[in-house]
Amino acid sequence: MRVMGIDPDTKAITSVILDGDSKSISPIITRLEAKGRLAEDRIEGLYKELFQCSPREHLDWVYIESPVMGVNAKALSYQAQVIGMIRYWLWYHDMPHSLVNNGTWKKAILGNGHASKEEITAYAQQVLELEPGQPQDVYDAACIAEFGLGRRRRGED
Numbered sequence: 001m002r003v004m005g006i007d008p009d010t011k012a013i014t015s016v017i018l019d020g021d022s023k024s025i026s027p028i029i030t031r032l033e034a035k036g037r038l039a040e041d042r043i044e045g046l047y048k049e050l051f052q053c054s055p056r057e058h059l060d061w062v063y064i065e066s067p068v069m070g071v072n073a074k075a076l077s078y079q080a081q082v083i084g085m086i087r088y089w090l091w092y093h094d095m096p097h098s099l100v101n102n103g104t105w106k107k108a109i110l111g112n113g114h115a116s117k118e119e120i121t122a123y124a125q126q127v128l129e130l131e132p133g134q135p136q137d138v139y140d141a142a143c144i145a146e147f148g149l150g151r152r153r154r155g156e157d
Helices: 039-050 073-092 102-110 117-126 136-153
Strands: 001-009 012-019 028-033 061-065 097-100
Touching: 001 073, 001 136, 012 039, 012 061, 012 097, 012 136, 028 073, 028 136, 039 073, 039 136, 061 136, 073 097, 097 102, 097 136, 102 117, 102 136
Parallel strands: 001 061, 061 097
Antiparallel strands: 001 012, 012 028
8 A cells, every 4th residue: 555645835845655565665755846935936836847747656545734724824825726736736647635634644643733843753763764864844744644554544535
């Protein structure tokens, strides 16, 4: 069973694929980055990067972190645009997916819906065996994928 977790942002779209059937298969990490001072420019850059990609791996499901509520309306709008773009790409490639709230995956994986970056990093390095020194969104995406594996094992999606 292969599940992808995605941590979307206006600066980067980070995905990690975990194989729930084999611990011997290393996680597959992909990070699409866009440069630019303005969010609109970065989103356009991410669009161009994403739509040059084609699915290489069979995936059973994709889990995307939903927009973080509580940020200002403009930032929320940009987050929603990036997630919409990702979902369009997934629909286009006929890939099943769900959104997951950041507090939900943190609670399920770490036991605390308000887990810190340090707790996420420690879990990703110790349990999921990711290399140290990765950007935080790699650890987040890996934990989102781990959350998804748990849901799939329980038959929840």
